[in-house]
Amino acid sequence: MGNENLNGAPVDARKEKRNTIIITVCVILAAALVIGLTVFNRLTDTGYFLRSETAAASENFEVDGAMMTYFFHSNYQTYASYASYLGFDTGVSLKAQECSLSQGATWFDYFASLAQNYVNELLALCEAAKANGVTLDDADYTAIDDSIANLTAMAESYGYSINQYLITAFGAGINTKDVKNCMELTALASKYSMQYMASLNYSNEQLDAYYDANKASFEGVDVIAITIPASTYQETDADGNPVGDATAASTAAEAKANELAAAASADEFNAGIRDFLKNDRGSAEENLDAMVEQCYSEHVTAVALGTAADWAFGASVGETYVSGGAGASQYTVYYLAKEAYRDDTPGRNIRHILFTNTTYADDAKVNEVYAEWEAAGFTEEKFIELNNFYNEDSSITNGGLYENVQPGQMVTEFNDWMFDASRKTGDHGIVETTYGWHIMYYVGESEYAAWQAEAIAALQNADYTKHIEQYSANITFNNEVMYEINA
Numbered sequence: 001m002g003n004e005n006l007n008g009a010p011v012d013a014r015k016e017k018r019n020t021i022i023i024t025v026c027v028i029l030a031a032a033l034v035i036g037l038t039v040f041n042r043l044t045d046t047g048y049f050l051r052s053e054t055a056a057a058s059e060n061f062e063v064d065g066a067m068m069t070y071f072f073h074s075n076y077q078t079y080a081s082y083a084s085y086l087g088f089d090t091g092v093s094l095k096a097q098e099c100s101l102s103q104g105a106t107w108f109d110y111f112a113s114l115a116q117n118y119v120n121e122l123l124a125l126c127e128a129a130k131a132n133g134v135t136l137d138d139a140d141y142t143a144i145d146d147s148i149a150n151l152t153a154m155a156e157s158y159g160y161s162i163n164q165y166l167i168t169a170f171g172a173g174i175n176t177k178d179v180k181n182c183m184e185l186t187a188l189a190s191k192y193s194m195q196y197m198a199s200l201n202y203s204n205e206q207l208d209a210y211y212d213a214n215k216a217s218f219e220g221v222d223v224i225a226i227t228i229p230a231s232t233y234q235e236t237d238a239d240g241n242p243v244g245d246a247t248a249a250s251t252a253a254e255a256k257a258n259e260l261a262a263a264a265s266a267d268e269f270n271a272g273i274r275d276f277l278k279n280d281r282g283s284a285e286e287n288l289d290a291m292v293e294q295c296y297s298e299h300v301t302a303v304a305l306g307t308a309a310d311w312a313f314g315a316s317v318g319e320t321y322v323s324g325g326a327g328a329s330q331y332t333v334y335y336l337a338k339e340a341y342r343d344d345t346p347g348r349n350i351r352h353i354l355f356t357n358t359t360y361a362d363d364a365k366v367n368e369v370y371a372e373w374e375a376a377g378f379t380e381e382k383f384i385e386l387n388n389f390y391n392e393d394s395s396i397t398n399g400g401l402y403e404n405v406q407p408g409q410m411v412t413e414f415n416d417w418m419f420d421a422s423r424k425t426g427d428h429g430i431v432e433t434t435y436g437w438h439i440m441y442y443v444g445e446s447e448y449a450a451w452q453a454e455a456i457a458a459l460q461n462a463d464y465t466k467h468i469e470q471y472s473a474n475i476t477f478n479n480e481v482m483y484e485i486n487a
Contacts, residue, residue, distance in 0.1 A: 050173060055481040056116070058123040059474055060130050061185065065481045066178045072115040072485050073170050079111075081358060094487045112482050122189045124471040129192035131471070136188055144183045148176055150389060194398075196467065200460050210455045211342065218451050220299030221312045222338035224266065226273045228253045229330045232280055250327050256280065257331035261320040269320070269335040270295075299343045308332070313340050343450035347404030349443035350418045351383055354393040357436040366437040370430055373439065378428055383441050392436075404446045404453035414438060 050065025057063070063071070076094075083090050087100040094108035102110050129135070148162075155165040166174045211218055233252035235244035256276060263269035274292050277283040283291060302309035311321040315336045324331035355366045369386055376382035387400035402410075407419050413433045417423075417440060425444040430437055446453065 050481065050484060051178070053481045053484075054478055056119050056123060056475065056477045058127050058471075061123050061126045063119055063123070063185070065484060066174055067182050067185075068115065068119065068482060069170055069174055069485045070178055070182050071119055072111060072482075072487065075114040075118060076111045076487065077169075108483075108485075108487050111487065112485070116477055116482070119477075120472055120475055121468055122185055123475050124468045125189035125192050126185060127471040128196070128467065129188050132192065134188070134192045134195060136184065136191070140187050140191065141184075144180060144187060147183060148180060151179075152176075197460060197464065200463055202456060202459055206459070207452055207455045210459060211451060214455075214458075216302055218301075218342050218454065219313070219340040220301045220343065221305075221336060221340050222296070222298050223300055223305075223312060224269055224273070224295050224335040224337055225297065225332055226260065226276065226295050227330055227332045228257045228260075228276070230328070232256075247327060250329065253331050254322075254324070254326070254328070257322045257324070257333045260333045261322050263320065263335065265318070266335060266337055296337065298338075299341070308334055312336060315339075343406075345406065345450050347406055347446040347448065347450055347453055348418055348423075349401065349403045349446055350405060351380070351387065351400040351441040351443060352393070352402070352414070353383075353387045353391045353400055353439040354435060355390065355437045355439075356392045359392060360436065363430070363432070363437050366430055366439060370439055373428075378426075378441075380441065380443075383439075386439075400441075401443070403443075404448055404450070406450055411435065414440075418442060 050069055053065040055063050055065045055068035079086065080090055088094065088097050088107045094111065095106055097107045099105045099107045099110045102113075105113075152162040155162045158165075160168070163175055166176065166179065230246070230250040230253040231242075232249075233256075234242045234246065234249040237243050260269065260272040260276065263272055270292050273295055274288050277288055277291055278285065300312075302313060305312050308321055308323050311319075312334065315321070317336055317339055319336050321334045321336075322331055323334070353366075353369070355363075355369075360366070369390055373382055373386055384399035391400050393400070405418065408415060410418065411433045413431050417429065417431045423442055425442060427440075427442040429440050431440055432438075448456065
């Protein structure tokens with residue numbers, strides 16, 4: 001549906017598996033079961049009439065009120081587990097809660113907007129599919145039926161019939177027919193989207209031209225940087241409360257920053273950082289090497305550098321810069337280690353199946369699925385099949401594939417496994433992270449350099465947006481039907 005992987009998935013990624021977005025819907029529903037049905041028990045016993053009302057329509061397709069209710073709650077459920085962080089109460093009507101993310105709107109308005117945006121894209125893609133002769137075939141309908149069957153089995157494993165669960169989750173009147181209708185629209189949109197994205201190929205000349213026109217977004221510098229907080233030199237009482245002159249502390253921090261900035265080489269700058277961490281900050285000797293190493297950053301863009309950007313992209317290697325004016329609470333000292341360049345590092349491609357630790361209490365299930373994969377010979381085809389049923393990473397729908405991943409973009413344990421120096425194509429294993437357990441399959445190194453993948457993603461997004469707009473002009477929404485949704 002137009003979502004891009006990290007740094008933009010190369011075109012071939014769109015060909016991996018048709019209709020996998022259907023499975024994402026099942027994963028969302030399964031997650032709702034685990035989040036707790038009490039999240040949705042506040043829904044009132046209404047909703048049958050929604051099926052007879054049109055919530056959204058294009059020239060050839062329609063979303064009725066029941067279907068819109070389903071899409072609304074599917075979007076909502078992806079946020080429900082973060083309710084306390086975002087600031088809304090799952091036990092209180094969303095229509096009665098002010099949204100912290102949108103001034104003057106309720107949380108209902110916010111999720112209604114997400115649902116409308118999703119449905120707008122869905123209908124536009126379906127219209128584009130019809131205009132280009134793309135239809136669902138027997139295999140597509142079989143995949144939908146299999147998804148309904150899997151969802152039914154999953155609901156029953158928690159002691160609910162599928163309709164009991166749907167009523168509890170979405171309100172009376174939402175049944176498997178409504179869900180199937182939604183899946184059929186979603187499958188058609190997904191099928192066309194993958195075909196369209198696969199058609200978006202760009203020559204090296206186009207990529208170079210895009211790079212030249214957007215150098216500020218692509219180029220980065222290598223810097224060594226350390227922040228000197230004024231609090232380091234602030235006097236405190238026995239309880240650790242600040243006392244004395246704050247201006248004197250700021251002056252001392254500024255003096256230390258200027259002292260570091262006087263370094264004549266990278267080695268001297270690093271030695272100054274080490275001295276500051278050990279003698280001024282009191283860092284343990286055994287941690288110093290790692291702390292100094294962490295001060296080195298590669299390919300830092302102008303946006304990331306903020307106020308230091310103008311200096312960094314005009315300086316020469318070996319020059320230094322101090323940010324922070326007189327009386328500042330902290331000063332950051334920069335040493336330019338490498339002048340502006342584009343990132344030619346090839347990314348890496350990885351497939352994973354996520355078993356979240358909110359769904360599973362331990363690794364029993366992931367080991368069971370891993371054993372099933374092992375029995376099939378650890379093939380990529382079997383991995384994709386298992387991914388389509390189990391993966392709880394709803395951000396990817398193409399067989400669990402992330403492409404063009406760069407170092408540092410994934411959570412630490414995930415990153416360390418895939419960027420291990422000994423990693424080779426076909427490697428597999430189980431990695432535990434803060435999110436849960438991941439069955440990993442290393443696909444190999446990407447054919448694209450980091451900057452090329454970024455350019456492809458940008459060009460794809462621009463072309464995709466124009467394409468959606470072309471087919472969105474005649475889509476209409478009935479806000480009265482939308483507001484009848486119980487939430």
